[in-house]
Amino acid sequence: MQRDHPLKDLNTWGVGGACRTYDLPRTAEEASESVAAALDQDLRLYVLGGGSNVLVSDEPIKAAVVHTEKLDLIKLTRSGNGESIEIEAGAGVSVKKLLALTIEERLGGLEFLTGIPGTLGGALWGNTGAGGCGFSGLIKEVSAVDWNARTIRLGEDLFEWRYRSCPVDESIVALITSCVLSLKTTPKEMIFKNIKRFAGMKKGQPLGRKTAGCVFKNPPGMSAGRLLDECGCKGMRIGGAVVSGSHANFIENDGDASSRDIYRLCELCREMVLKLHGVDLEYEIKFLGNFKKD
Numbered sequence: 001m002q003r004d005h006p007l008k009d010l011n012t013w014g015v016g017g018a019c020r021t022y023d024l025p026r027t028a029e030e031a032s033e034s035v036a037a038a039l040d041q042d043l044r045l046y047v048l049g050g051g052s053n054v055l056v057s058d059e060p061i062k063a064a065v066v067h068t069e070k071l072d073l074i075k076l077t078r079s080g081n082g083e084s085i086e087i088e089a090g091a092g093v094s095v096k097k098l099l100a101l102t103i104e105e106r107l108g109g110l111e112f113l114t115g116i117p118g119t120l121g122g123a124l125w126g127n128t129g130a131g132g133c134g135f136s137g138l139i140k141e142v143s144a145v146d147w148n149a150r151t152i153r154l155g156e157d158l159f160e161w162r163y164r165s166c167p168v169d170e171s172i173v174a175l176i177t178s179c180v181l182s183l184k185t186t187p188k189e190m191i192f193k194n195i196k197r198f199a200g201m202k203k204g205q206p207l208g209r210k211t212a213g214c215v216f217k218n219p220p221g222m223s224a225g226r227l228l229d230e231c232g233c234k235g236m237r238i239g240g241a242v243v244s245g246s247h248a249n250f251i252e253n254d255g256d257a258s259s260r261d262i263y264r265l266c267e268l269c270r271e272m273v274l275k276l277h278g279v280d281l282e283y284e285i286k287f288l289g290n291f292k293k294d
């Protein structure tokens with residue numbers, strides 16, 4: 001365990017200060033020890049995956065951060081006549097690597113992950129998806145550490161799939177360590193066709209820039225990006241934070257943004273949408289540390 005560990009290089013916005021303690025467990029048992037250590041020290045626990053959907057505060061965070069990057073084992077098991085395949089993957093496995101493996105093995109179902117950064121654990125925690133597709137129906141079991149620092153397993157009957165919401169009970173699960181996916185053999189042409197379709201949906205997103213994906217969730221039946229665009233948010237700037245000119249739901253770190261700049265810009269956009277459309281946008285990004293309005 002390390003103390004006062006900087007988090008700036010561990011998130012895609014490239015902002016933020018240090019956390020009180022930082023742990024990088026390699027096994028589920030080590031992850032449970034990390035959770036136990038946070039509880040023992042009475043520290044708030046934050047789990048960090050790829051850092052592609054979080055805003056980390058500039059001020060030192062009086063909390064324990066457990067980084068899942070090293071929970072990265074992958075095991076593939078064929079069953080029946082080989083058509084049905086189970087993949088057990090650690091929470092820290094990058095979704096890019098997981099997608100590449102499924103393409104290689106001719107397994108369909110995860111094409112929606114095309115162009116999405118981050119880890120399997122983070123993707124599952126936020127029920128990441130694209131074009132109406134996601135993990136629902138593909139995850140058979142989740143292994144986790146609970147809030148008593150015990151390792152537990154949850155079957156699919158315990159999952160609740162809602163738009164961009166954690167499918168496991170957050171009052172029970174502190175940290176996901178791995179999960180079992182069940183995927184079906186699919187013709188390669190079909191997989192590539194789907195990948196092309198999902199890649200097409202990424203057009204208009206500011207790829208190659210420092211962002212954390214969509215800042216706000218889409219309200220039911222509406223597009224947060226369109227609401228923000230109609231308010232004239234594109235191009236708005238506070239310090240080094242700027243609303244992307246290509247997609248109003250993305251905020252870019254234009255070089256030297258602080259997380260305070262990003263947060264103030266997010267809040268300004270939210271207020272504008274509330275004023276013009278009467279819609280109170282809900283954050284999709286998660287916050288590490290404390291953020292207060294001015």
Ligand SMILES: Cc1cc2nc3c(=O)[nH]c(=O)nc-3n(C[C@H](O)[C@H](O)[C@H](O)COP(=O)(O)OP(=O)(O)OC[C@H]3O[C@@H](n4cnc5c(N)ncnc54)[C@H](O)[C@@H]3O)c2cc1C
Pocket residue numbers: 012046047048049050051052053054068091092115116117118119120121122123124125126127128129130174175176177206207211212213214286
């Ligand atoms: C360019 C770009 C494009 C994107 N496109 C999409 C998209 O199309 N669709 C979409 O839904 N998202 C998209 N995102 C957002 C983001 O990539 C996803 O939400 C991603 O799945 C987050 O994974 P992560 O590992 O980076 O999670 P992090 O950002 O590290 O964490 C996100 C949340 O999950 C929690 N968490 C992470 N790992 C665990 C774990 N093992 N156990 C418990 N909690 C955990 C964290 O505490 C935090 O609350 C995009 C982001 C970028 C930068």
